[in-house]
Amino acid sequence: MAVRFVSSFTFLLLLTIRLAFSASIAKSKCPDLCGNVSIPYSFGIGADCFLNPWFEVSCNETSSPPIISLTSINMEVLDFRLDRYEYVRVKSPIISKNCSDRETSRGVNITGSPFFFSGSMNKFIAAGCNNKAFMTGTEPTIVGCESACIDNRLFGPNNTCNGETCCETVIPSRLRVFNARFESKESQSEGCKLAFLVEEKWFDVNITDKSSALQNMDYVPALLDWGIPDEALGLPKKRGREYYCTGYYSMHLEPYYLNSSRCYCQYGYEGNAYLLNGCQDIDECQDDPQKRCGDATCVNIPGHYQCERRKTWVIILGISLGFGVLCLAIGGWWLYKYLKKRRNIKLREKFFKRNGGLLLQQQVSSSEGSIDKTKIFTSKELDKATDNFNKNRVLGQGGQGTVYKGMLVDGRIVAVKKSIVVDAEKVEEFINEVVILSQINHRNVVKLLGCCLETAVPLLVYEFIPNGTLFQYLHDQSEEFPLSWETRLRIAKEIAEALSYLHSAASIPIYHRDIKSSNILLDEKYRAKVSDFGTSRSISIDQTHLTTHVHGTFGYLDPEYFQSSQFTEKSDVYSFGVVLVELLTSEKPISFERAEEGRSLATHSILSMEENQLFDIVDARVTKQTKDGEVVMVATLAYRCLSLSGRKRPTMKEAAMELERILSLQKDSNVQHDQEEIDCVKIDVTYPWDGASTSTGSVCDSGNAFSRESEPLISSKTK
CATH class of the missing domain: 2.60.120 (Jelly Rolls)
Incomplete structure (x- = not known):
């Protein structure tokens, strides 16, 4: 009875090992599954994975279950x-x-x-x-x-x-x-x-x-x-020890009639006959050896088996040795699993420390409860959500990292941000972003759902914003959705309200430090969401500025901050002014297609307004959809935001109120403010190219005037 038990146990183990290491039916390094369906060669998914183009298979895994198609015949x-x-x-x-x-x-x-x-x-x-x-x-x-x-x-x-x-x-x-x-x-x-x-x-x-x-x-x-055309088989001959190919029929593939074949594994072999060495020997002795050989020993040979009679002690010795090897294998396997588990735990602890886990804990404890509870995701959850960070899931890349689209187990669509490198500076920025976003609760600021610190690089999980960035809609000519003037005004107001909240309404004042159109996301209703807080900083209530190494994006960077390295809330205002001009002109912040003195959009717009040429740079789609007075009012606000003197720029709260006023004027059908009804626009700015001096003057066009004076932002009169 003991011998029979050991024999049966050994048979089951060998059968399990054989199934686990059976040859793949797909070509080497090619996918062999789409969902739960096996894809055997000569069919295949991906380049060089199929016999010829007739046998190409596509796998659409975005559907549930995945959709499998024969590409050649659809x-x-x-x-x-x-x-x-x-x-x-x-x-x-x-x-x-x-x-x-x-x-x-x-x-x-x-x-x-x-x-x-x-x-x-x-x-x-x-x-x-x-x-x-x-x-x-x-x-x-x-x-x-x-x-x-x-x-x-x-x-x-x-x-x-x-x-x-x-x-x-x-x-x-x-x-x-x-x-x-x-x-x-x-x-x-x-x-x-x-x-x-x-x-x-x-x-x-x-x-x-x-x-x-x-x-x-x-x-x-x-x-x-x-049928497979003979010249496409790719096998050295039509018959081997493990396989054979037989003629099937003469098929008509325009413009020729070709002989075709089908290939099969020989008796005693199994696998895929279309692959080199794809047919593997079947060990018939694993399938009830006593039935095949009775009291004799079943010995497997290539393609068949033979029965040999041996002494009982040899059989017992072989079984004992096999049982001993089996015990060693099982013990080794469990030891390997145990050590691997401990190694993974240690590795996750190492990553947690390296990715700023201790710094995050310190920030949370020092914030005295101002940071909302953030979900800590496991690496397994985010690997599954992003299909192991598949390149096809990439939403965008930037200086702070790569963003992937993912779906959590509860069905929520999320955006997972993965840092590019791991060093002290990047970890500090990552933890800084977690801390800042945990304090923010505003409808026009992207929401942080959680983070993961147990991976090789730190991860952030945001709400998913489906409609891309404002930069794409302003500058990508392939976009089919044109932004109307009313939508542009609303987006500008929403950005201003979000920044006003960060500067004055958040629990701790926050400076974004990288406001640009590519950091403004649009949701399903094309509402603005301010994102990417990797270089943001929070400050004490009694602080007026932040002294750091210069961060930001060329074309949006405050010249005063660039010269002094002192970042204030007015530095965000300057960057917002560039975004306002982008909304007016649909031009990029830096363009080498413009003259040298106007390669910066900020300088180009101020020069145009000073030279009485505002409407030469305004997007034609904007001028067709609105009255000139509204354009002048927004240009006036942008002009003030772009002043080289930070103290002369409006606050973000004042900018938000001004945009709200312009929107209300637009919606009020009883208020007329076309170009002839605007008497003069009054502005107080410093020339961008001369930070040391402030000039006064005015530029009026057909009843509109720009003057270098203080309040109000714009004055108008009604006929």
Whole structure:
């Protein structure tokens, strides 16, 4: 009994090991699964993974379950089978007529391909009262059948297809075109009629209630057969010890007729005969060796087995040794798993410390409860959410890192930010962003959902903002959604309100330090969301500025901050002024297409306004959608925001109030403020190219005036 137990245990272990290390059915380094469906070579997903272009397979994993298609013939695949009865199961359309809520006539045409419908495993079905259904594309052969009418049912008693409201017939061999036409018997009522090509075994076994099932189905499964052109096989010869290839048929692939073959593993082998060394020996002795050899010892040989008689003590010794090796293997495996688990724990602890976990804890404790509780995600959760940070999930890249789109287990779509490198400076910025975003609660600021510190690089998890960045909509000519003037004004107001909140309404005043159109995201309703707080800083209430190394983006950077390294809330105001000019002009902040003195959009816009040429730089789409007075008011605000003297710039609260006023004027149909009704625009700025002096003057155009004076932002009079 003990010997039999040990023998059975050893057999099960060896069988498990054999299954675990069986050869792949796909080409080396190529995907062998799409969802739960195996993809055997000669089919394949991706470049160099299929035998030739006819056998290319696409896998759309964004659907659930994933959608598998044969690219060359544009047919959706249900599964593949690779044995002595190879086939591809595909979706075959149901052709219908006079059926409520459905009327389909789409057929299949795979002429010119190596694929065809199997004549032996498929059949043609027609259902419906007094239905004559014929296959088209089989001329001169006529293929079809005729059904009677019993109680207006699609199928007869017991759901059979015996000619009573349902009929079936065989199909021609190597069929490549399928469609159907219907005829009704004279003086008979028209009812729901169906015709389709279906896998015979599936139809007989799986469809029990045919009438209700088929009326609610768009397709049924059918089996495709194929041949492989001899020159495409890629094997050194048509027969080897492990496999053999046999001629299949002469197929017509325009413009030639080519001989085709199919390959199979020899008896005693299993695997994929289309791969080099793809057929592996079957160890028949693992399958009930006593039944094969009785008291003799079953010995496996390539392609077969033989029975050898040996002494009992040799068998016992072999079993004992095998059991000992088995115990060592199991013990070693458990030890490996234990050490690996401890190593992963230590590694996560190391990453937590290296990624600023202790710094985050210190920030949280020093903030005295001002930081909201942030969810700590595991690396496993985020790997699953982002498909192991697949390149196809990348939403964008910047100086702070790469952002991936992901979906959490609860179905929420999120954006996962992964830092590019790990060093002291980047870790500090990462922890700084966590701390700052945890304190922010505003509808126009992107929301932080959590973070992960147990990975090689730190991760942040944000709410997902679906409509990209403001920069894309302003400067990418391929965008189909043009931003209207009203939308631009609203976005400007929302940005201003978010910055005003950061500067004055947050629990601790926060300076963003990198305001730019590419850091303004747009949600599903095209509302602005301020993002990317990697270089932001919070300050004490009694502080007026922050002295740091210069951070920011060229074209948006405050010249006063660049010279002094002292960042104030007015530095964010300057960057906001550049964004305002972008909204007015749809021009990039830096462009080498402009003259040298105007390569900076800020300088270019101020020069244009000083030279009485404001409307030469305003986007034509803006001038068509609004009155000139509104443009002048926004330009006035931008002009003040771009003053080289920070003290002469408005606060973000004042800018938000001014934009709110302009929006209310636009919506008020009783207020007229066109170009002739604006008397003069009064502005107080310092020339951007001369930070040491302030000049006064005015530039008026057709009743509009820019003057270098203080309040108000703009004055107007109504006729």
